[in-house]
Amino acid sequence: MELQYFLLLAAALFCIGIYGLVTSRNAIRVLMSIELLLNAVNINLMAFSNYLDPSGIKGQVFTVFVITIAAAEAAVGLAIVLSIYRNRDTVDMEQFNLLKW
Amino acid sequence: MDFANLVAQLNAGTILPEGIIIATLLLVLVGDLIVGRTSSRWTPYVAIAGLLAAVVALYFQWNNPNSISFLGGFNSDSLSVIFRVIIALSAALTILMSVRYVEQSGTSLAEFLVILLTATLGGMFMAGADELVMTYVSFETLGISSYLLTGYMKRDPRSNEAALKYLLIGASSSAIFLYGISLLYGLSGGETRLTAITANILANNVDQSIGLLIALVFVIAGIAFKIAAVPFHQWTPDVYEGSPTPVVAFLSVGSKSAGFALAIRLLVSAFPAVSEQWHFVLAALAILSMLLGNVVALAQTSMKRLLAYSSIGQAGFVMIGLVLGTEAGYASMIFYLLIYLFMNLGGFACIILFTLRTGTDEISEYSGLYQKDPLLTLCLSVCLLSLGGIPPLAGFFGKLYLFWAGWQAGAYWLVLLGLITSVISIYYYIRVVKMMVVKEPEEMSEAVKNYPAVNWNLPGMRPLQVGVVFALVTTSLAGILSNPLFTLANNAVLLTPMLQPTITTIQPAPNPATPGYADLESETKEAIEG
């Protein structure tokens, strides 16, 4: 097993996440894409931790922090999506044009 | 490692200011739970007292010889102290202006204060974070609390929309930032402390690799989002227009200063191997920010949007100091941020006051305000003129020092561009001032014609008045009496060991071996200790 396999896999997941981020029109799908990005970073960290830092495993600790914060971010994100849905009755990103970009 | 030994190694005294803020936060939260809605009479003052106590505690941290704490996780050097002071003060001033605003919108004040204090905490930890995990956790603490503050007026579709945009752009930029950080962890062979990363990168022979460059670009993307530099600024005008105005004030000063603190620490200590590249990238960002921020601000009709674009331009000016990499550059940047704190928050306090009385923030509605409310007109004019850099005011000296430092370091084009864009900025600031002091009564706008009688006795108006007058006094006096601030900024840089090697390598002129420089250094040390 090589470190590079895992890194390439993480890079692929990261790019899929970016694609979803840019093209999705549903706000919840954008949140899911952000979770994909964070998971790509986690694979990176875990791979580095196993191959470069096998006794210190700081990467695993870092991953635990990222998982924690991702959960908090998802909760806050859904709360915001709920409150906007209550006022606007849609989650379509193209409709959120009250403020000019 | 036994417990007593561990406690001694943690050196936890360095985070006393943050500890005070956490205690205040819990006090506000629990006090509000117990007392109920009437607690809004005292919670803001408790929060302000806590923040000021934190500033006092920070005063005792100044020039702390034993600044590294938590086994390398946190560094309380003078640079971080000054940035933490800026962030804590900006939060205190924000609370002063938010009492009335939040009350009038019918939302609960205690939760607002709790989230704002958490954001302050995140910013303060970010200013001293010396380790990748700590950097990321504090970055997100500041970020997530800012998203919540932005969406706090939850019945208003504009506030919802601003929060959603801020959240989505912020979360994706922080994920990109995190990818850069993970590369840094890998390139250094499994090291997370910033000070050790560079040595490991050099030892692993990856200092010129494409990996380090990609890590640099990703990290800069994350930082540039926080300081709202072009082209990572798209969220700024929308978020500024849609959020509650006190939150905008905090984002434009507190959050931005934290971003600059992070930028200095991360770039200087983790990326010296690609120093030329990051200076180049930041110079490009500075130029774009100054140009776009100031030019687009000309076309704005809403005061909040005007200040949004102007803050993008101001970030560009501050980045000049960062790009120079000289001692004077860093010092001028800190000096400018100190002044920017007062003048920008003063401007926002005036806008909040006007909004609360008239319910609008259109620039055209300000016309003729002078005849109804001279104090407000005076304060807003002083703050805006100071932001533009008109001579006797504080902003002029800030810009002068920045441009002087740039000229000394040979960044002529950057300085020239800065001068041109400041002239543009003076134009749109003066336009507002001119509108307010217009003489003829028939040119008065509807909002000003119906202007309510000035009444400071309503609940929550006193703190706002204090904020407005305080900003007015400091902005007008800080120009003439700028010397203490100036020395403070210089000492902060001189006393920070991290900034010393880069300064001497990039600019060999003030050679540490020459007696004059050593004298200067010992003099400043005496001045600080005495």
Add this chain to the structure above:
Amino acid sequence: MNLADGVQIVSFGVLALMMLGAALGVVLLENIVYSAFLLGGVFISIAGLYILLNAGFVAAAQVLIYVGAVNVLILFGIMLVNKRQNFVPLRNAWVGKITTAAVCLGLFALLGTMVLATPWAISTAPVAGDTSTVVIGMHFFSDFLLPFELASVLLLMALIGAIVLARREFLPDALEREETQQPVLTLPERPRELASAAPGSPDRTLGTSPTQRNV
């Protein structure tokens, strides 16, 4: 105690394919409920990859937190906003999609080159393996103590903030408005352009929002 190399390679291949397929499903499928379930598939495959990387503790945390909490939260979110609504198709949307896909492929090529070109400093130290839980615990209470404590403040604040935003508010009618008749929980500023929502678009419901009623 690693599995034999062959088994490892095969399981890596299977997990990688599962993960990439599910991730593509998340971003490409029309139905958002399918996407949400596939997201769970992505998380579980990643937990499998963590086990291949000798990290049992984090793999368990991944399953518990991501699949058990985040994914369920997202499903709840979808159900709470489940209005069957077909987004008005944008003209030339495919141009944007193709461009984005090209940019993402370019980014992948760049990152792939970087991964393959960088001489990673592979360490030969013994793997923590089964003791990793102990090592992680040691880290949490020594050099990562500060972020650990800060994360607790962050979680407290996220909890409070999410409740404040998502809770249905009882609007206190009797709340005194001394000088303005501003509706509660909105910005004091009047909206800049009330007409900015295009006529005919589904967000006519905006008209019932408190801000507009006021003006």
